[in-house]
Amino acid sequence: QDLKLKEGSQVSQQGVAMINGKLYEGFCIEVAEKIKERYERLEGKGPGSFNYKFKLVDDNNFGSANKTVGTWNGMIGELLDQKADLALASLTITRARQRVVDFTKPFMKIGISIMIKKPDKQKPGVFSFMEPLDSMVWVCVSLAFTGVSLVLFFIGRWSPFEWRAEASRKEISVTNAFTLSNTLWFSLGALMQQGSDIFPRSISGRIVGSAWWFFTLILISSYTANLAAFLTIERLIPPIQGVEDLVKSKDVEYGTFKGGSTEAFFEMSQVPIYRQMYEYMKSKGDQVMVNSDKEGYEKVRQSKGDYAYLVESPKNDYQNQKKPCNTMKVGENLDHKGYGIATPPYSPLRKDLNLVVLMLREEGELHKLQRKWWFDKGECGTMDSKDTSKSPLTLSNVSGIFHILIGGLVLSMMVSLVEYSVHRLRKQHKLRFRKQMDAPRPAIKIEKKNPLEVLKAAGYTGICDNTVSYTFKPPEQLTTFESGKNTEL
Template sequence: MMEGAQMMIVDYHPTTYGSVQSYAHYLNLPTLVPGGTGSSAYDPYKYDISLLPPTIGAIVAVIKHFQWNNVVYYIFDTNDGLLRLQSLYQSFVPGDFNPVIRARRISNISHCYDVLRKIDRSPPPKRIILDLSTKEAYESVLHQIVDVGMNRDGYHYILGGLGITELDLSTFVFGGVNITGFSIVDNETAENVKLLDDARGYELHPVGDSVEDAMVIDTVHVLLLAAKQLNDDRYNINDDIYSSRRRDRYSRYGNTNPNAQSYNCSGVSLEQSFDGDMILQALKRVTTYGLTGNIEFDKNGVRQNYIFKVYQLEHKVPLRQVGFWTPKLGFNTTLPKPEVKEIQKDDLNRTLRVTTIEEEPFVQKKKGTDVSGAPLVDGKYLEGFCIDLAAELQKASSRHFDYYIDLVGDKNYGSRKEDYGCWDGMIGELISSRGCPNGTRKKADIAIAPLTINEERQRAVDFTKPFMKTGISIMIKKPDKEKPGVFSFMYPLSNSVWLCVMVAFVAVSLVLFFVGRWSPYEWGDLDPKGGLPINNFNLLNTFWFSLGALMQQGSDTFPRSYSGRIVGSAWWFFTLILISSYTANLAAFLTIERLTPPISGADDLVKKGSDMGYGTLNSGSSKTFFETSNVPTYMKMWNYMEANFDQVMTTDVKKGVEKVRNSKGKYAFLLESAYNVYHNQRKPCNTMKVGHNLDSKGYGVATPQHFHLKNQLNLAVLKLRETGQLMKLEQKWWYSKGMCGTNKQDATTSALTLSNVSGIFHILVGGLLLSMIVALCEYVIHQRIRKLRERGRMKKVDFSFD
C-alpha cells in the first residue's frame, strides 16, 4: 500500500490469512483470494473476496440424497474445518433430518492411522466426510485409508474439496467402497481450452487442469476486468472534495503523482484507503465465465450462480460424473435414491408379493392342469421346490405373514445394466428404479427363486443364508455304453503288466534251468545206457514248471536243490498275488458295461478346441463368472464363448439341454449343478454331469434392504436346514420324481453273457486246433524218420518220450 497498491491477490494459508484479512478490512484494501474456506454471507470481513465457493451446501445435499441418518464421521485438519463443521451442524433442521456427526481432527496428516483404526472398529455402515486443506493432504490420508483396509464394502466417503478429478483413486475401484466428490473446473469449452493452452505458454509456472491453477487464472481475470471498469469510470469522477482529499494525501508524503498513491501502513496511526469501497464495488460488479464456470458475486461479495460437477466412484465402476449441484437447483443426479423407510403397521398386516421365475423343478405349471388363460398371480396353478419352500418359510417364521406368488414380468433373474446402475428381473422388482429411464417403484417384497447370491446383487438387496448349494458344472451327452470285447478278460491288467508277466515267466524259467545245471543236487542217478548222471530239469521242463505254477497247476518235475526251491517259492508267491488280484478285478470288467466320457473336466474342454463346442446362458451369474474370472482356463473358455457367442450361448436352460441332446456328443453345456442333476433325471436320460463344479455358490431368498422380515426369513431358512426339511424337498423334486432311476448294475453282479466270456472260448478252440496241428506234425515227422531207419540211411536213434 505504501507503494501505491489499491487491491491485492493473496495466496491463502490457514496460519497467516487471518492477519491479512484483518489488515485488509481495517485499511479498506480489497483482497482477492483464489482459495480459502469459501466466502460466506455472514463473514464480518467484507473487504476480502474468495473465488472458491463453499462446498457445505453440496455436502449436505449428498448426505440427504443417500439418507445418511445415522452416524457420520467428519475428518478435518485445520481450524477452517471447525468453521465448516459449524455450518454443517446448522444445515440440518432438527426433527427433519438430523444425522449424528462425530468430528475427528487430524493433527499429523502423514500419520493418522490411530484415528482411522478407531473409525474402522465402529459398527457399519461407515459414512465419512474428508474435509482437508490441500491436495497433498487428501493423497496422504487416502493412502493411509488403503493401508488400514478401509477401502472395502460398507464404506462411503465424501471429499469436501473441489479437486476429486485430480486424485488417483485407482486403488479404490475394486475394493467395494463408494467415493463421492466435486469439481468446479470447466476444461471442455473451446474458450477455456484455448485459455489453458495460452497459459501453458508461460514458463513462470506450469499450468495444469487443477482447481488451484484454475482459481488463480480466474482471480487474475476478475482483477483485470475490475481494473478496466475503474479506468473507464475514472473520467467521470469530478467530486471536488474527493479530489482535494486525494491531493492533500499525496502532498503529505511528498508524492505529487495522483496515479501513484501511498498509505501509512505502519506505526500507531494507520491510514485507510479512500478508494477501497469504490474498488470493492467494482469487483462485485464483475460478471464473466472462466475456468471455474460462471463468475459473479452478490452484494456481500459471495460468489453465486456457480455449478459443482458431482462425481461418483463405485465397485468396479471408475470415477464418473453422476450429476451436478447448484445453490438454487440443488442436487440433480442419475443415481437412484435409496429407500429407507420405517416399519409401518400397514406393512405388518398387508399381504406380501413373492416374485419368482418359472424354471423346473423350482417353479413349474402343475402337470395335467389346463392353465391356458388362467391367472397365475396367486400360485394356484404352480408347483415346485420354491412353491413348497415359500409355504415352509411361512410356517417356520416367528412372525406370521400372508403372501401371494407372482411370476417376474421380464422372465429374468436380475442383472445390473451399465446405464445408471439399473436392474432388471427379480432384483429390479425388489428395489426402486426411480433414477432409471422409465423407472417405477418396487413391485415385490420377497424373491423366492433359484437366485444366485453374488457380490453385485448383495449390494442392491439383502439375501438370507443359502437354502441350496450349487455351482457351475458341465453337462454332456452320455456316450454309448462300451460292451466288453472278445479279449475283455485281459482288461483287469494293463498291457504293460501283461508284458512284465511274460518277461518274468521267461526269466524265471531260465534261472531255474541254469540253477539246475549248476547245482549238483539236481543231478540224479546214472543213465543206465550211457553211464552219465541224469538231470530232469532241462529247458523244456523248466518252462513247463513255470507255466504250471502260473496257471495254479502242478507239474511232474520239481526242483531238488535249495536254490531251485527258493526260486520256485518266490515264483509261487508272485503268481498267488497276481492271480488273486486278477480274479478280484475280473468280475467288474466282465459284468459292468462301462461309460467312457470324452472329457473329465474344464481343462479337457479347452484341449478339445474346436472338436467339442461349449457355452452357457447368455446372461446371468454363469456368464458373469467366466467374463470376470482371472483363472487362465476359464479365461480361455470365455474367449472361445465370446468369439462364438451366437453359436454356443443359449437364452435359457432348456434350450441348452436340448442342444446337448441333439449335438451327437459335440457340445457341452455349462450350467448350475442343480439344473444339471435335474435334467439328467429327465427322459430320454441321455445326458450326464462330468467333473467337479467349477465354483461354489448358493441360492438365497432375496428381500429389499432393511426389509422388516429379513431376520425372520433368515432364521426360518436355518431352521429348515437343521431339521432336514430342505433335504426332503430336494429329494422330492430331484430324485423321487426322476424318470431315469439309478444304475443298479453298479451295485449288483449280473449273469455273464456269451459276449463277456467269448474270448476264453476262442483261446480254448485255438488251443485244441493247435494241439491237433502239432500232433499231425509229430505223426508226419515220426513216419518220415521210421521210413529212413528202415532204409538204413541213418543210424538207429531212440525217439522214446518220457
C-alpha cells in the same frame, strides 16, 4: 402382511402351488412351506406371521445388470422396485448381486458343471480281456514272471538238492530238471492255473514256488472278478472328461445362459483357462449362447454329442433325471458357490430368514428335499442304478501280492545260500573221513597152528582132537615176508 415370492420359471418347480391359474410343484415351493413352519416358531412370532403367495417373474430372468443405464432385470430388478418381498429360486449368490440386494445364508451349495449328451453305449472290444488290469499291472506281472523264472533257474543251479544222478548205458550222469526253458514252463503253468510236470525239490525252490502260486492265486481271482464287469457292462465313453478336454476339443462346442451368473463367472475370472473359455463363447455369440436354461437343455439333447452346456450343478443333476434320460454330467465342478434367498436392501426379513435357513440345514430338511426332488422322483433311476462305471485294477490295488512275492524270492535266495553252505560243510567232512579210511595200515598175519603139535611141544601126552585154531597176534609180534625171508616184528 402377505409376502410375494418371485419364482423363476427356469427353476425346478417342486412343492404344489397354484400360480396364475396353473398348478406348480417343486423344490422351492416345499422350501417355502418349511420356511413358513420354522418362521412361525421363532421367538416373538406365531401362527399367521408369515403368509405368502407366489408370483412368477415377468421377464423370465434371474437378474443381470444393464451397465449402460445401471438398472437390473429379472428377480433382482423386481426386488429393487419393491414388486416383491423376497426371491426364492435357483438364484446364485454373486458379488454383483450382493451389492444391490441382501442374501440369506445359502440353502444349497452349487458349482458350474458341464452337461453333454450321453454317448451311445459301446460293446466290449476285441481286447477287452486286457482291460480288467491297468497297463502298469500287466508290465509288472510280466516282470514278475521273468524274475521268478530266473530266480528259480539260478536256485536250481545253486542248490545241491536240485541235482540228481541218472544211469543210462552203464554211464552215470548228473542232471538238473530246472533248465531255463523248464523254469519258464513251470512259471507259466502256475500263472495259467494249470501246473506242470516238474516241481522243486529243495526248500529254497519250494519257497519260490509257494510265493509264485500265492501271487497267481490272488491275481487270477481279482482278474476274473473284474473281467465280468468289463465284458457284461456296455461302456459310456464321453468325448470329454473335464474342462481341460473341453477347451482342447475341436469337435465339441460349449456355451451357457446369456446374461446369467455363469457367464459373469467366466467374464470376471482371472484363471487363464476360464478366460480362454469366455473369449471363445464371446466370439461364437448366439451360435453357442442361449436365452434360457430350457433352450440350453434342448440344444444338448438335439446335438450329436458336439455341444456342451455350462450350467449350475443342481440343474444339471435334475435334468439328467428327466426323460428322455440322454444327458449326463462330466468332470468336476468349476467353482463353489450357493443359492440364497434374496431380499430388498435392509429388509427386516433377512435376519429371521437366516435363522430359518440355518435351522433347516441343521435338521437335514434341505438335504431330504433335495434328495426327494432330484433323485427319488427321478425318471431315469437312482444314482446307484445309473452308475455303471468300472475301472481297471491299478498297481496300488494289487501292490500287496507283489510285496509278498518279492519277500518270498529274497527268502528263497537266503535259504539257498544256507543249503549250499551246509552241503559244502558235509562234503568236506566226508572227504576228510574218506582220506582217513584210505590211509595205509600195518599187515595182519593169520597163523594156522595144529593144537596137537602145540600140546606135544609143551609136554602134553593126553588125547587131543585135530582141530584148527587161529591166533591173532598184536602188530609188534607179527611175521612179515619179504623176498622169501621170514622176519619177526
